[in-house]
Amino acid sequence: MSESTIKLYHFAPSSPSRGALLAARVIGVPVDVIILDLFKKEQLNESFIKINPQHCVPTLDDNGFVIWESRAIACYLADKYGKDDTLYPKDLQRRAMVNQRLYFDSSFLYPKIRAICYPIIFEGATEIKDKLKDDLNNTLNFLNQFLDANMWVAGDNVTIADTAITASMTALREVGWDFTSYPNIQRWLKDCATLPGYEENLEGAKAFGALVKKNLKQ
Incomplete structure (x- = not known):
């Protein structure tokens, strides 16, 4: 297989x-x-729409097999290219737990981060509504509880599941969110810094955080 x-x-x-x-970096x-610059609407290029009519990133093209949605891509790569099943277990109960955390990120955690940040980036909002802040903090409480008994x-x-949630949580940290009430999350984020590709991820998270902080009323 060539690169x-x-x-x-x-x-x-x-x-x-x-x-x-x-996920690709951790899988190896x-x-x-x-790169598709969404701010320049490069995802609307005709050549990309032919590949993905939903014109979203990330999109994976593996020798003509095309799939999008971040966590679906991670599952596919882990199943096909993982050196073993550690990153995405074949044991049904362990896999179900990983899936639950992936769905927690896709349907619960990331949407609440997005609900706060996208109006600031794209719609001129300069403040975070208390309800949105409380919703996200309640969600962080759940994540902190997940990490009570698990590394x-x-x-x-x-x-x-860690690669997906790391991407969400590093973005939130770079926005300047206060994690002092979530010691398990703080510990876990330090551990995540050891993951292959973490620094590359952090660069993108910092770029996202800068976009939000630029418009956020201090």
Whole structure:
């Protein structure tokens, strides 16, 4: 397999996009990263719409097999290219736990981060509404509880649930969110800094955080 056979269409400030790329780095599968600047509407290029009519990132093209949605990409890469099943267990109960955490990120955690940040980036909002802040803090309480008995979000070893949630949480940290009430999350984030590709992820998270802080009333 040559490095150019797997293409990942990517935009670094996007947390889901970084989650897919971080998963690829942790799995150890080489991907050819193709940058699409969403602010320049490059995702609307005719050539990309032919690949993905939903024109979103991340999008994976593995020798003509095309799939999008960050966590679906991570599952596919782990199943196909993982050196073993540690990152995405084949045991049904352990896999179900990883899936639950992935769905927690996709349907619960990331949407609440997005609900706060996107109006600030794109709609001229300059403040965070108390209700949105409370909703997100309540969600962080759940994540902190997940980490009470586990070193990682879905058990005692790293899984693709950690790569997904790392992408979301590093973006939130770079926005300047206060994590002092969540000691387990603080500890886990320090551990995540050891993941392959973490620094690359952090660069994109910092870019996202800068976009939010630029418009946020201090």
